[in-house]
Amino acid sequence: MKKTAFSQPLLSWFDQHGRKHLPWQQTPNSYQVWVSEIMLQQTQVKTVLAYYTRFMQRFPNIESLASASEDEVLSYWSGLGYYARGRNLRKAAIRVMQEFDGTFPQQLDDVMALPGIGRSTAGAILSLACHQHHAILDGNVKRVLARYFAISGWAGKKAVLDQLWQKAEELTPKKCVANYNQAMMDLGATLCTRRQPECPRCPVQKGCLAHQQGNPQDYPNPKPKKIKPERTTYMLLLQNHQGDILLEKRASTGLWGGLWSLPQFDTLLEHQNWLQSQFGLFIPQPQQWPSFRHTFSHFHLHITPLHVVLNSPNNVVMDADNRVWYNNGQQLGGLAAPISRLLADVFEQTVQEDES
Numbered sequence: 485m486k487k488t489a490f491s492q493p494l495l496s497w498f499d500q501h502g503r504k505h506l507p508w509q510q511t512p513n514s515y516q517v518w519v520s521e522i523m524l525q526q527t528q529v530k531t532v533l534a535y536y537t538r539f540m541q542r543f544p545n546i547e548s549l550a551s552a553s554e555d556e557v558l559s560y561w562s563g564l565g566y567y568a569r570g571r572n573l574r575k576a577a578i579r580v581m582q583e584f585d586g587t588f589p590q591q592l593d594d595v596m597a598l599p600g601i602g603r604s605t606a607g608a609i610l611s612l613a614c615h616q617h618h619a620i621l622d623g624n625v626k627r628v629l630a631r632y633f634a635i636s637g638w639a640g641k642k643a644v645l646d647q648l649w650q651k652a653e654e655l656t657p658k659k660c661v662a663n664y665n666q667a668m669m670d671l672g673a674t675l676c677t678r679r680q681p682e683c684p685r686c687p688v689q690k691g692c693l694a695h696q697q698g699n700p701q702d703y704p705n706p707k708p709k710k711i712k713p714e715r716t717t718y719m720l721l722l723q724n725h726q727g728d729i730l731l732e733k734r735a736s737t738g739l740w741g742g743l744w745s746l747p748q749f750d751t752l753l754e755h756q757n758w759l760q761s762q763f764g765l766f767i768p769q770p771q772q773w774p775s776f777r778h779t780f781s782h783f784h785l786h787i788t789p790l791h792v793v794l795n796s797p798n799n800v801v802m803d804a805d806n807r808v809w810y811n812n813g814q815q816l817g818g819l820a821a822p823i824s825r826l827l828a829d830v831f832e833q834t835v836q837e838d839e840s
């Protein structure tokens with residue numbers, strides 16, 4: 485098959501229907517494309533838009549990102565999830581300042597060596613911003629190619645992935661590579677969607693094997709299902725006499741790494757012992773709020789909030805860099821979405837109680 489048989493109709497379709505008004509497409513440079521590509525991993529464009537605009541206003545270039553604290557960067561990532569992306573973005577900016585004099589590297593290998601950037605993201609940055617000839621293979625492109633060539637198997641398997649990369653490399657044209665790569669992403673996001681591909685409107689329908697077979701939804705094969713384990717935890721909403729809530733900073737790696745969170749306990753006894761040792765308090769029956777479930781990529785966590793109010797101003801926590809009494813609206817660092825919601829609930833409850 486001639487590669488132009490695929491790329492030409494795709495590029496014509498892109499001219500008419502492609503997305504060209506996204507903020508990072510206006511005067512794209514490597515930094516803007518890089519930030520957008522990282523935010524778009526696992527996240528839809530409509531969610532990313534507001535985050536991207538705020539992030540770029542505060543960190544308009546690599547230097548400003550590299551010189552910011554991790555806390556501040558994560559505060560701009562709060563609610564977007566997959567926080568390692570934000571931490572890695574900052575680490576990579578520091579590396580670019582140190583190793584490349586603040587200029588984003590132009591070699592694929594150098595870009596791939598930066599934290600948080602894989603082969604497809606590196607290819608996207610260098611093709612979209614610098615018009616270099618590189619193939620990409622994000623989730624949308626995998627779906628289009630798996631269907632077009634009727635490639636079976638889960639794309640997480642090396643043999644399947646290698647096959648998809650080979651097709652991606654073969655089809656990527658030498659000319660118009662930025663438009664072509666953007667067109668592939670747009671096709672997957674707008675027509676060749678996971679559930680309801682719109683084959684009648686597709687520019688490459690003529691050669692698509694899955695369409696000819698009549699079963700595009702069967703490609704690509706989903707990840708083999710594993711039942712996610714269920715875990716439980718207690719989270720303590722400890723409120724001082726001024727209404728502030730105690731937050732602790734989590735270790736910088738692992739779950740919610742580097743974010744501010746609530747003291748967390750496996751059992752009620754553990755929570756009682758902690759209150760006793762830290763505050764000399766014995767609370768046999770803390771106020772339990774209804775449990776709710778938060779799902780991580782590899783398990784479900786059932787969270788039971790415990791609300792304890794300290795009445796005495798003498799109940800202070802020892803000074804520590806990783807602890808803070810948080811008041812409503814205070815600028816801090818990153819907060820995971822469930823923690824933000826719990827804080828909003830407890831502050832709202834406090835206001836209602838004050839007013840009644």
Ligand code: SF4
Pocket residue numbers: 628631632675676677681682683686687688689690692693694695700
């Ligand atoms: S014809 Fe249908 S299945 Fe094939 S690439 Fe186009 S939208 Fe996807």
